Amino acid sequence: MINVPEEFQSRIKQILPEDEFNRFMQSYQENPAQGLRLNPLKGVNPEILPSIPVTPTPVPWCDFGYYYEEGQRPGKHPFHAAGLYYIQEPSAMAVVEALQPEPGERILDLCAAPGGKATQIAGYLRHEGLLVANEIHPKRNKALSENLERWGARNILVTNEPPDKLSRWFPEYFDRIVVDAPCSGEGMFRKLPEAIEDWSEEKVAHCAALQQEILPEAVKMLKPGGVMVYSTCTFSAEENEKQIETFLEMYPEFTLEPVLCAEFFQAATLPHTVRLWPHKLRGEGHFIARLRKRNSLDSAIGPSVNRASRESAKAKKGPDRGRKEQNLSASLPSLPADVYRWYERFCQESLNTVPQGPYLLFGDQLYAVSEELPSLERLKVTRTGLHLGTIKKGRFEPAHALALALSPGEWKKSVDLSPDSDEVYRYLRGESLSVPNRDGGWTIVTVSGYPIGWGKVAEGQLKNHYPKGLRWT
Ligand SMILES: C[S@@+](CC[C@H](N)C(=O)[O-])C[C@H]1O[C@@H](n2cnc3c(N)ncnc32)[C@H](O)[C@@H]1O
Known part of the structure; x- marks a missing residue:
């Protein structure tokens, strides 16, 4: 009461x-x-x-x-x-x-x-x-x-x-x-x-x-x-x-x-x-x-x-009052050629699509941003557009956000789990799964056909890439 x-x-x-x-x-x-x-x-x-x-x-x-x-x-x-x-x-x-x-x-x-x-x-x-x-x-x-x-x-x-x-x-x-x-x-x-x-x-x-x-x-x-x-x-x-x-x-x-x-x-x-x-x-x-x-x-x-x-x-406090609208995408530098190559190679191996830019490289993080955005300079931004992934030395690692934003038909390799299976709960807890006879590489893990995250297949094992901070206990 x-x-x-x-x-x-x-x-x-x-x-x-x-x-x-x-x-x-x-x-x-x-x-x-x-x-x-x-x-x-x-x-x-x-x-x-x-x-x-x-x-x-x-x-x-x-x-x-x-x-x-x-x-x-x-x-x-x-x-x-x-x-x-x-x-x-x-x-x-x-x-x-x-x-x-x-x-x-x-x-x-x-x-x-x-x-x-x-x-x-x-x-x-x-x-x-x-x-x-x-x-x-x-x-x-x-x-x-x-x-x-x-x-x-x-x-x-x-x-x-x-x-x-x-x-x-x-x-x-x-x-x-x-x-x-x-x-x-x-x-x-x-x-x-x-x-x-x-x-x-x-x-x-x-x-x-x-x-x-x-x-x-x-x-x-x-x-x-x-x-x-x-x-x-x-x-x-x-x-x-x-x-x-x-x-x-x-x-x-x-x-x-x-x-x-x-x-x-x-x-x-x-x-x-x-x-x-x-x-x-x-x-x-x-x-x-x-x-x-x-x-x-x-x-x-x-x-x-x-x-x-x-x-x-x-x-009196507003130095930027009256600023003109500046389009972010117009001011974005184009991606370094090798960064785009690593991203494109990942897309060719793992997806049936190349999520389009304009691209924003923030440190080692790659985003596909909206054409609409104004300049974000000095603004505290925690996420912009679609987080595509991280640029590592000579390769590209896809972001969790990319998995969650993909639609059926956009990925090449997937492991589908039943919502009632032990395996899906094991995946959500961060465990590796046994996946015999699968092609290696980045693989979307789906539940009844809907993406829940990434895994990477090698030697019959799906290495878990469900983000550590989101794992179920
Ligand atoms: C009613 S809640 C918003 C709920 C949210 N729209 C949703 O649907 O999930 C109000 C929010 O205003 C934020 N807030 C608190 N002080 C604020 C301030 N001075 N200016 C703007 N937002 C403030 C709170 O942190 C809180 O997240």
């Missing part, structure tokens, strides 16, 4: 009528909703569901989303290691549905770790356009980068910057931005009881102030005519409706727009914004607002006084 703080209950009483408040409190006696989202980048469709150890029920507001039952553990299945689905709380799936990303667009996920929204966006982009996934905290940034790798996302840039620094690199650059803001987490009390310990009225005030600092940076990075989705997993009005009200006063060039699938959610007090209440749907608590920035042609309204003074204060 979950006990929530008295002060929190008093605050909810101010938002909900009495009978609803009682139903809301009863929702704490129920289990949190569990969900997973299938990966369209790997062509995964619902036919896979009977092979996953879950009892799936569709999430009404997300085509790829499915509930599963408490006690089921799809995260501990080899299909999860193959990136066939992402474990995500069902209400959280509504945020990217509200964003409606389109292939070919430039999209920013400003507060992106561990990557629930970012993987969902990458699925919609279908490798066309660019996803910049930013996370300020280095440890969480690592998880974000690994989750996007497992997802097989190619056209990505993962950065580790505070929003006010990132905004200097990307002025009016993005078609769509999601600000899934750091918040007091009241909507996650059922799922993460530690959020209850962490909660206080001061935390609500602190998060509201933080959100007020983050939003103006997102504004700077959004193209005129672009869409921004703001979301939280909390109930406090200060972090939700009041936050957006203040925002609209500061930025009159923005208007609220309807959220897709709003019929499944509760209308919030601001027109078009929605709340997801745990006593009204099968999911945890969320707030979503979709905003559009007016096109520059009709943005005759100037900034409000508050905004003008805030911007002039910040401008």
